[in-house]
Amino acid sequence: MQQTKDLLRNLKSLTGPFPDFHTKDLPDYPSDLFVEWLYVAIEKGIHEPHAMTLSTVDKAGAPDARVLILKDVINNGWYFATSTTSRKGEQLKFNPKVALTFYWAEIGRQVRIRGVATEMPPETNSNDFLERSSGARALALIGHQSKELMQRENLDEALLKTKELVKEAPDTVSSTWKLYVVYADEVEFWQGDPERKHRRVQYQRKDDHWIHRLLWP
Numbered sequence: 489m490q491q492t493k494d495l496l497r498n499l500k501s502l503t504g505p506f507p508d509f510h511t512k513d514l515p516d517y518p519s520d521l522f523v524e525w526l527y528v529a530i531e532k533g534i535h536e537p538h539a540m541t542l543s544t545v546d547k548a549g550a551p552d553a554r555v556l557i558l559k560d561v562i563n564n565g566w567y568f569a570t571s572t573t574s575r576k577g578e579q580l581k582f583n584p585k586v587a588l589t590f591y592w593a594e595i596g597r598q599v600r601i602r603g604v605a606t607e608m609p610p611e612t613n614s615n616d617f618l619e620r621s622s623g624a625r626a627l628a629l630i631g632h633q634s635k636e637l638m639q640r641e642n643l644d645e646a647l648l649k650t651k652e653l654v655k656e657a658p659d660t661v662s663s664t665w666k667l668y669v670v671y672a673d674e675v676e677f678w679q680g681d682p683e684r685k686h687r688r689v690q691y692q693r694k695d696d697h698w699i700h701r702l703l704w705p
């Protein structure tokens with residue numbers, strides 16, 4: 489136990505150097521600043537910069553979280569795709585309020601988004617689904633995400649069968665794999681500083697416009 493504590497204490501965090509974050513003349517919309525930061529993350533070679541944590545709550549109000557892939561960002565809406573019958577899919581039906589969190593360690597940046605997730609209409613879903621790789625489509629067509637897998641062989645058999653179906657009928661679309669958009673109400677940009685003078689900017693939606701302010705670190 490003590491050994492783990494010592495090990496953790498000796499690990500470094502937020503050592504930098506990090507990019508500048510000028511908090512004057514910020515864009516009016518948080519999605520514009522997010523896209524700027526995403527481009528920096530990609531340029532700096534951050535591993536999987538489009539991986540984010542989606543937090544939801546269950547019927548009892550207990551939080552849950554898992555990593556998903558960001559599919560797009562348009563007009564303060566962040567997109568992801570998943571199964572409507574998975575655990576998170578069930579949670580979203582009951583309570584669509586969510587949080588998304590990005591952390592790009594090498595540039596010391598975190599982005600926190602709070603908002604409401606909405607299912608996209610069928611046509612958008614189909615287009616997105618057909619852009620997926622054949623392996624990803626096969627897995628989504630099998631379904632059962634988050635249900636108990638009795639034996640590993642069941643997955644192998646189902647994949648074999650469904651891959652064949654995808655080959656024969658490549659336009660087949662899953663009825664349960666959906667694209668969601670999270671329309672943000674609040675977005676926070678956090679720039680770490682090795683001296684611990686971190687910079688935080690929080691955007692908040694006020695009716696049809698956005699305001700932003702600095703927060704204490």
Ligand SMILES: Cc1cc2nc3c(=O)[nH]c(=O)nc-3n(C[C@H](O)[C@H](O)[C@H](O)COP(=O)(O)O)c2cc1C
Nearest residue numbers: 539554555556557569570571574575576577633634
């Ligand atoms: C890097 C990474 C990317 C992932 N991308 C997705 C994704 O885009 N969609 C998805 O449903 N699950 C994705 N997963 C798996 C989820 O983290 C999770 O295990 C799965 O969706 C089941 O979650 P649930 O039981 O809460 O519904 C990803 C996992 C990792 C580590």
